[in-house]
Amino acid sequence: MLKIENLSRSFGGVHAVQGVSFEVPQGVVYSVIGPNGAGKTTLFNLITGIYTPTAGHITLQGESIGGMAPNVLAARRMSRTFQNLQVCMNLSAVENVMIGAHLGLNSRLFAGMFRWPGLIGADRVCRARAEELLAFVGCEKYIGLQANSMPYGALKRLEIARALAADPVILLLDEPAAGLNNTETHEVEQLIQKLADSGITIVLVEHDMKLVMNISDSILVLNYGKKLAEGLPEEIRTNPEVITAYLGGEMEGV
Ligand SMILES: Nc1ncnc2c1ncn2[C@@H]1O[C@H](COP(=O)(O)OP(=O)(O)OP(=O)(O)O)[C@@H](O)[C@H]1O
Ligand SMILES: [Mg+2]
Structure with a gap:
């Protein structure tokens, strides 16, 4: 469904996303996690055409989409939500x-x-x-x-x-559970599951590790704009580098 190859974006001296590659198969829930400032939202802004990549390729359903405008991508049935309510x-x-x-x-x-x-x-x-x-x-x-x-x-x-x-055939959700209580977070988790069950491919950025671990087919971990790890929830949960990147914090008790 979505293929990202060596994607980079800098803002002046800030390398927000650096040489990131991954593939999202059709119909999965693919999550992107990482500490604050890791480049998750920038990655979404690159995929959805809000930012132009400094380098790299983005392919949607076999078609190169790097540099296409957000409305053109929306017409190709790529949809998103925003970290800050819009x-x-x-x-x-x-x-x-x-x-x-x-x-x-x-x-x-x-x-x-x-x-x-x-x-x-x-x-x-x-x-x-x-x-x-x-x-x-x-x-x-x-x-x-x-x-x-x-x-x-x-x-x-x-x-x-x-x-x-x-x-949409692919939906990018940027922190859909941010600021929600436990009950509301659970409702959002069920909603995402329902969307995935209906066949929509989901790319999810979320800090709530319980939700991420419950719902994801695959997880990509970004740290300082780079890919730190990628794998199944169980692999990510127990990956020492990932635990160190989070300094225990958000991964605790998951
Ligand atoms: N438009 C911009 N201009 C300059 N710097 C930017 C811009 N957008 C993002 N950055 C920088 O890029 C880096 C990554 O930011 P980004 O918002 O992608 O992180 P994030 O992983 O989404 O963080 P959070 O979990 O806090 O939402 C940060 O250092 C940020 O300050
Ligand atoms: Mg963000």
């Missing part, structure tokens, strides 16, 4: 999700819409789909509400619903 607070929950369908310029959805007479029909189809997605992520009770009246945990799931509105 929600329009003055819009309703449904409207926020509808934006996702437009961002994705989902050709199949739009083809469906334009069979309807006029824009009102198109809006109705798009709105119905957005409501469906909000229910899917467990936000049905917020459907009619303004985003600014939703709790933080629900806004994190709203972001996932918006990403799904573009009908």
